[in-house]
Amino acid sequence: xxxxxxxxxxxxxxxxxxxxxxxxxxxxxxxxxxxxxxxxxxxxxxxxxxxxxxxxxxxxxxxxxxxxxxxxxxxxxxxxxxxxxxxxxxxxxxxxxxxxxxxxxxxxxxxxxxxxxxxxxxxxxxxxxxxxxxxxxxxxxxxxxx
Ligand SMILES: [Zn+2]
Numbered sequence: 017x018x019x020x021x022x023x024x025x026x027x028x029x030x031x032x033x034x035x036x037x038x039x040x041x042x043x044x045x046x047x048x049x050x051x052x053x054x055x056x057x058x059x060x061x062x063x064x065x066x067x068x069x070x071x072x073x074x075x076x077x078x079x080x081x082x083x084x085x086x087x088x089x090x091x092x093x094x095x096x097x098x099x100x101x102x103x104x105x106x107x108x109x110x111x112x113x114x115x116x117x118x119x120x121x122x123x124x125x126x127x128x129x130x131x132x133x134x135x136x137x138x139x140x141x142x143x144x145x146x147x148x149x150x151x152x153x154x155x156x157x158x159x160x161x162x
Contacts, residue, residue: 021041022040025041026040026069027069028070028073029070031067031069032068032069033064033065033067034048034065037067041076048067052065053113054131054133055095056071056072058071074095075095077098078093078095081093081098089142090102090106090146092119092123094123096126097123097128101123103122103124103130103146104121106145107146107147108121108142108148108149110142110148110151112152117133117134117135117136118134119134119148
């Protein structure tokens with residue numbers, strides 16, 4: 017088990033660079049970058065990339081809740097409802113980025129975008145449950161990878 021992230025040192029009104037966010041949560045730069053890929057909101061137009069303290073706090077809380085609430089295969093964790101929700105209309109986008117596979121859907125209750133990382137192996141199970149749209153190449157300007 018990875019050690020759990022620290023919440024206590026995060027100031028909600030501050031913006032953190034990836035390095036600072038790693039320092040304050042007790043993680044590594046890689047952890048924070050992985051979180052951003054999993055849906056942690058970041059100001060990626062800024063150089064360096066900044067993460068708001070309150071976004072960081074709610075993302076970590078959401079992760080804890082998601083771990084606790086044992087999502088079933090047809091559920092996502094909605095950060096806004098703070099509860100397990102099903103995708104609206106059973107519509108799910110599947111995005112693969114190298115070795116990572118991520119599902120994206122809208123919360124059936126509040127239309128908030130929800131993300132869930134999955135293993136490529138479980139993709140066939142997922143497509144049995146949902147109407148999955150594959151998006152193999154992220155539609156994004158190449159500058160984001162700079
Ligand atoms: Zn919701």
